[in-house]
Amino acid sequence: FLFGADIDVRTNDNDEITGLNTANGRLIILTNDSVHALAGSGAIAATGAPDYQVEAIAVGVGNIAAMGHQTIGQFCYFTGKEGVYRTNGGAVDLVPMSRPVERLWRDRVAVGTADLWRSVHDRKDSRYILSVVLHNGDRAAFVYDYVHQAWSVWGRLPTTSNDGPPLDALGLYEGFDGWQVWGARVGSVERMGAGTTDGETLTGS
Numbered sequence: 255f256l257f258g259a260d261i262d263v264r265t266n267d268n269d270e271i272t273g274l275n276t277a278n279g280r281l282i283i284l285t286n287d288s289v290h291a292l293a294g295s296g297a298i299a300a301t302g303a304p305d306y307q308v309e310a311i312a313v314g315v316g317n318i319a320a321m322g323h324q325t326i327g328q329f330c331y332f333t334g335k336e337g338v339y340r341t342n343g344g345a346v347d348l349v350p351m352s353r354p355v356e357r358l359w360r361d362r363v364a365v366g367t368a369d370l371w372r373s374v375h376d377r378k379d380s381r382y383i384l385s386v387v388l389h390n391g392d393r394a395a396f397v398y399d400y401v402h403q404a405w406s407v408w409g410r411l412p413t414t415s416n417d418g419p420p421l422d423a424l425g426l427y428e429g430f431d432g433w434q435v436w437g438a439r440v441g442s443v444e445r446m447g448a449g450t451t452d453g454e455t456l457t458g459s
Contacts, residue, residue: 286316
C-alpha cells in the first residue's frame, strides 16, 4: 500500500472486521457476516487517490473467530456460524466446506465461544486444524486433510497420561512416527510425540 492510503470498508450493517488474510494474492477482509476482497493496483487515479476498491464477495456468510482463519494455497479458510468456509478471492461457496461433519458442528459446537477458538495450518501433514469449544465445555478439533479432501473430528483425551501431554488434548492418532497427541494450550496448538513432554508448537499460518 502507499503510505497514508485509506481503505474504507463499509457494509452499512454495524458489523466489524474480524480478520484480514489473503487468497490468490488478494487481501481478504472478513467480518462477522460478510467477506470482501481488495481490488486495484495502487496506482494513483485521476482523483489523486490510489485506485483500490473493496468488493463484496459474500454477504450473509462471514468469519466469527478472530483466530480461526488461515491462508492455505490459493484459499483463505475461515469459520462461520454454520461451519468452515473458504474463498479463492473471487467467490465464496455459501455451503460450508465442512458439510460432511455438519451434524457434529450443529449439535456440539458452542458458536458463542468463537473468541476462544484457534486454528493452525499443519504444513507437514497438509491439514487445517480448528480447535473449538463444545457445549459441555470440552474442546474438540475439526481437521481437514486438504490433500485427500477429508474431514475428521478429534475429541478430548483423558486428562492424565504417563506419556506426557495431559490437559486439553485434542486427539490421538497413529502416525508414521508412532502415537501422537495434539494438545491445545492458550493461543497455540501443539503436536507432541509419544513418550515426550515437549511439543512442537504450530501457530499462525
